[in-house]
Amino acid sequence: MRKNIVAGNWKMNTTVAEGVELAKDVRASIEGKELKCDVILGVPFTHLTEVVRAVEGSAIKVAAENCAAEAKGAYTGEVSAEMVASTGATYVILGHSERRSYYHETSEILKKKVALALANNLQPIFCIGEVLEEREAGKHFEVVETQVKEALFDLSEADFRKIVLAYEPVWAIGTGKTATSDQAQEIHAHIRSVIESKYGKDVADDTTILYGGSANGGNAKELFGKTDVDGGLIGGASLAADKFLPVIEGF
Numbered sequence: 001m002r003k004n005i006v007a008g009n010w011k012m013n014t015t016v017a018e019g020v021e022l023a024k025d026v027r028a029s030i031e032g033k034e035l036k037c038d039v040i041l042g043v044p045f046t047h048l049t050e051v052v053r054a055v056e057g058s059a060i061k062v063a064a065e066n067c068a069a070e071a072k073g074a075y076t077g078e079v080s081a082e083m084v085a086s087t088g089a090t091y092v093i094l095g096h097s098e099r100r101s102y103y104h105e106t107s108e109i110l111k112k113k114v115a116l117a118l119a120n121n122l123q124p125i126f127c128i129g130e131v132l133e134e135r136e137a138g139k140h141f142e143v144v145e146t147q148v149k150e151a152l153f154d155l156s157e158a159d160f161r162k163i164v165l166a167y168e169p170v171w172a173i174g175t176g177k178t179a180t181s182d183q184a185q186e187i188h189a190h191i192r193s194v195i196e197s198k199y200g201k202d203v204a205d206d207t208t209i210l211y212g213g214s215a216n217g218g219n220a221k222e223l224f225g226k227t228d229v230d231g232g233l234i235g236g237a238s239l240a241a242d243k244f245l246p247v248i249e250g251f
């Protein structure tokens, strides 16, 4: 069954103490409310254990923002999927455009990360999206299609069903620009049709596809109102409970 999800992506923000406070504030803000979506907090590695503890017993789930492409060993500074899972986190954000562009993460690397995440019972929130020049050249459909096919289409149907996709147009990340809800709908529908071509209609219908890129309390309702937009991966607006709550309530 397709789920609605609102996931925060804290990126490289907050100390551990600040992150725990933020997690507690988000928890308090949703307590007793009937939510129409699952809520996930994507937090830095250093925060995972403490944030998992802070949200224990609530409906909130925790995600890492990345994991290593190797299982274990001499990879100084890396954090494996197994380590992430051992904190109690249940999701991992993979392939965010900041990772693809600043850390040169290719589809080949991401494929390994996805496999390790799944092997450790972590659900990938897999990000795809085009840069401005690609959109202006009318290549956005082709770009996201290639990103999905290259990294995910070797998965079995059972494993593909564990993937949450997040469409994040790179030109809308940290720029204050958001895709219009019609632009989001058009490309989400395309992504769903690409999934259908490989895994069939049931899987395509059941796949959660989030929108990301300057989504906030002001535009969430409009975006989430579209048939193929199943929630959001939220950057800046996830860094304060009073800004995140209106997004969570955007359904």
Ligand code: 3PY
Pocket: 009, 096, 168, 172, 173, 174, 212, 213, 214, 215, 233, 234, 235, 236
């Ligand atoms: C943004 O909202 O800017 C994001 O990058 C979310 O991942």
